[in-house]
Amino acid sequence: MKPSGVELLRVRMPLVAPFRTSFGTQNVRELLLVRVVTPNGEGWGECVTMGGPLYSSEYVDGAEHVLRNFLVPALMEAGEVTASQVVPRLARFKGHRMAKAALEMAVLDAELRAHDLSFAAALGSTRDSVPCGVSVGIMDSVPQLLDVVGGYLDAGYVRIKLKIEPGWDVEPVRAVRERFGDDVLLQVDANTAYTLSDVSQLARLDPFELLLIEQPLDEEDLLGHAELARRIRTPVCLDESIVSARSAADAITLGACRIVNIKPGRVGGYLEARRVHDVCAAHGIPVWCGGMIETGLGRAANVALASLPGFTLPGDTSASDRFYRTDITEPFVLKDGHLPVPQGPGLGVTPIPDLLAEVTTSTVWLGS
Numbered sequence: 001m002k003p004s005g006v007e008l009l010r011v012r013m014p015l016v017a018p019f020r021t022s023f024g025t026q027n028v029r030e031l032l033l034v035r036v037v038t039p040n041g042e043g044w045g046e047c048v049t050m051g052g053p054l055y056s057s058e059y060v061d062g063a064e065h066v067l068r069n070f071l072v073p074a075l076m077e078a079g080e081v082t083a084s085q086v087v088p089r090l091a092r093f094k095g096h097r098m099a100k101a102a103l104e105m106a107v108l109d110a111e112l113r114a115h116d117l118s119f120a121a122a123l124g125s126t127r128d129s130v131p132c133g134v135s136v137g138i139m140d141s142v143p144q145l146l147d148v149v150g151g152y153l154d155a156g157y158v159r160i161k162l163k164i165e166p167g168w169d170v171e172p173v174r175a176v177r178e179r180f181g182d183d184v185l186l187q188v189d190a191n192t193a194y195t196l197s198d199v200s201q202l203a204r205l206d207p208f209e210l211l212l213i214e215q216p217l218d219e220e221d222l223l224g225h226a227e228l229a230r231r232i233r234t235p236v237c238l239d240e241s242i243v244s245a246r247s248a249a250d251a252i253t254l255g256a257c258r259i260v261n262i263k264p265g266r267v268g269g270y271l272e273a274r275r276v277h278d279v280c281a282a283h284g285i286p287v288w289c290g291g292m293i294e295t296g297l298g299r300a301a302n303v304a305l306a307s308l309p310g311f312t313l314p315g316d317t318s319a320s321d322r323f324y325r326t327d328i329t330e331p332f333v334l335k336d337g338h339l340p341v342p343q344g345p346g347l348g349v350t351p352i353p354d355l356l357a358e359v360t361t362s363t364v365w366l367g368s
């Protein structure tokens, strides 16, 4: 299909509560949405960059700049293009995987809607609902943490993920185990906050039978993760380190991880995310779908991805109300700890115009 134009929308959505990780606290989600218009209809993409380059080197102003000045013009010059040709056509531009992923997602959505195919069907879904985990931020106190965790368990979440950092690790994990028992599926995410010199502290998590410890070390330290994995019992899972199917194969071969968190934006798109899934499956490595506090657009695509066979661990595919009082799409509502996989054409959801307008701070039209 030949896009006739692309709209970039800057969106600001307040979070229901501050979300604190080892790299900072978020109260508002600054987002960039991409709307691709083609003769056969339109498609939506969501760029998962954070407001600043804190989770990774990408950030929302940079993504908007690279889309406006390089990626969208290149797409428009390409003429007829299928979704699977988008990323290869942009390969000459280095990096900016989240920006490229958003553009591919929008073209893929338009293409699938035109062919009356869902993301789930196109990606190889084998389930009609997915079990949902939830990510819990660093809190001001252990009692506050226990209240929040109790609320999510009451809501039906099947897995709890605790953000950790030096000074907030063993004590909160021990408290959750003591309060809620050994049967709760429990894991932790450090967002690169530790170094190999912290190995003895991280080994103190072993007695709590965690599902995994996510990205304890720097995203470029694969050998450090391999050494850590030899010295602790908790399985190491990588997030920030895995930026493509190739890097997943490298990390697995080096023994740097036994589990992979797949985030389509981080790896450069949903099509690459499926390749990461396939590489991990070939190595017997379980995967789960990570989250970047997406709106219902990205959430719809993530739930579809999470329904592929290799996604054997609950993901951070929580309900819309985990982060937002009002989503820009029909909300995703948890039912018996699961979310339904959208079956409609493309994403299966579209923004609700009034709700989108309320949170849109600027738009730019690029095209004829």
Ligand SMILES: CSCC[C@@H](NC(=O)CCC(=O)O)C(=O)O
Residues within 6 Å of the ligand: 021, 026, 050, 055, 134, 135, 189, 191, 239, 290, 291, 292, 293, 294, 316, 317, 318
């Ligand atoms: C601002 S935190 C974004 C990255 C973080 N994501 C989550 O913790 C899950 C967020 C979500 O449920 O969308 C991660 O490193 O896994």
Ligand SMILES: [Mg+2]
Residues within 6 Å of the ligand: 189, 191, 214, 215, 239, 240, 261, 290
């Ligand atoms: Mg993570």
